[in-house]
Amino acid sequence: MALHTTFGSSSLSDHDVMSTERVIGPIPDTLLAIYRRQNGSVMERSLFVSDAGDDYAMDYLFPIPEEGLEPAGQDIVRVNTALQQQQLIPADHLVFGMDGGGNYFSVARCDGSVWYHPLDTWEEDQSPAENHARTMERLSDQVTDFFDKLTE
Numbered sequence: 001m002a003l004h005t006t007f008g009s010s011s012l013s014d015h016d017v018m019s020t021e022r023v024i025g026p027i028p029d030t031l032l033a034i035y036r037r038q039n040g041s042v043m044e045r046s047l048f049v050s051d052a053g054d055d056y057a058m059d060y061l062f063p064i065p066e067e068g069l070e071p072a073g074q075d076i077v078r079v080n081t082a083l084q085q086q087q088l089i090p091a092d093h094l095v096f097g098m099d100g101g102g103n104y105f106s107v108a109r110c111d112g113s114v115w116y117h118p119l120d121t122w123e124e125d126q127s128p129a130e131n132h133a134r135t136m137e138r139l140s141d142q143v144t145d146f147f148d149k150l151t152e
């Protein structure tokens with residue numbers, strides 16, 4: 001699997017991963033393997049086409065903060081902390097990417113499936129659980145399949 005990106009690094013240390021996981025919980029091994037190759041990026045191959053033929057563009061992979069480097073404006077810790085506090089994603093999901101419209105891509109920690117969270121359809125008069133059930137879209141059964149299917 002080759003990630004095509006315009007920036008990022010692969011200098012992620014075990015300490016960086018442990019520090020991140022202390023705050024946001026475990027990162028699934030399949031996603032962590034991607035981060036070890038490319039830690040955060042603007043995606044060149046960003047388009048995912050679902051089995052139903054719908055397009056989803058993951059424009060940005062949130063980086064894991066690295067000790068000694070200038071922090072990114074949005075990283076996996078900041079984004080997940082904010083989304084969890086506001087209950088905009090289910091507690092067992094870990095957001096790793098975003099499209100150009102501010103919608104998110106996550107992995108379900110329970111089974112490794114990849115999901116899309118269109119926050120522009122969030123209804124304030126519904127509970128977070130009702131909004132999740134109504135808006136979330138399952139894109140792939142596995143993280144590696146999701147990344148392998150990204151095209152330009």
